[in-house]
């Protein structure tokens with residue numbers, strides 16, 4: 001199982017929508033997909049149509065000050081509707097647990113250890129990170145072999161992006177030398193906007209590893225989340241569904257490339 005973190009400490013950049021749509025598109029390609037919601041806001045869990053209150057979650061697996069009482073397979077849910085896609089749901093309890101986890105030995109590797117139980121069950125695991133650089137995000141970046149960084153094409157967001165890229169360098173140096181940047185994913189793009197064009201040109205000029213495929217702004221993506229589906233299922237012929245399928249093909253190539 002290859003593990004990809006979808007992360008950016010900036011909020012509202014499309015991390016959750018991208019995790020869901022990419023996961024669904026990879027499922028359509030026949031990949032066995034595990035989605036992991038590491039965000040106490042539980043947006044991915046909700047977007048999969050799962051009621052967080054009714055289900056045991058990652059919070060009981062990771063634990064807080066004390067180790068969790070459940071193992072990862074205990075909390076898995078089938079959210080694929082016929083596609084091979086499972087979800088590890090989140091819960092708001094992850095927030096206090098994150099504070100407690102600080103006191104644990106191996107605090108940065110708790111998610112990686114939990115995922116070891118299912119490493120042969122899935123081809124790919126996508127981790128939806130919270131908008132922070134806290135211990136939950138660090139756990140995701142420790143467990144991952146690669147990271148996808150969604151960002152809006154705005155100059156004001158590029159400074160934050162630089163900060164996040166610096167964080168990746170530090171993570172590599174200190175806890176996960178194999179962590180690779182799969183790419184920066186431009187989201188909410190409106191090509192008619194001059195400031196979006198400027199930001200794209202700046203990213204190109206800086207030689208940043210930006211994915212060729214870009215995700216445009218579409219109200220249908222937000223509608224899909226509200227309906228408990230990803231855009232890929234909700235509106236299959238929507239251009240953004242197509243873009244996420246295109247991205248999935250690139251990721252599939254990477255999966256098959258055999259890097260570890």
Ligand SMILES: Nc1ncnc2c1ncn2[C@@H]1O[C@H](COP(=O)(O)OP(=O)(O)OP(=O)(O)O)[C@@H](O)[C@H]1O
Nearest residue numbers: 011012013014015016017131216217218221222225
């Ligand atoms: N391409 C898009 N076009 C229009 N709306 C989108 C698009 N992608 C996501 N959205 C909507 O924008 C909002 C923020 O997106 P999303 O939740 O995916 O971002 P996020 O980075 O996960 O946010 P957070 O940092 O809070 O976790 C959501 O309401 C989502 O449905």
Ligand SMILES: [Mg+2]
Nearest residue numbers: 015016039043
């Ligand atoms: Mg999110």
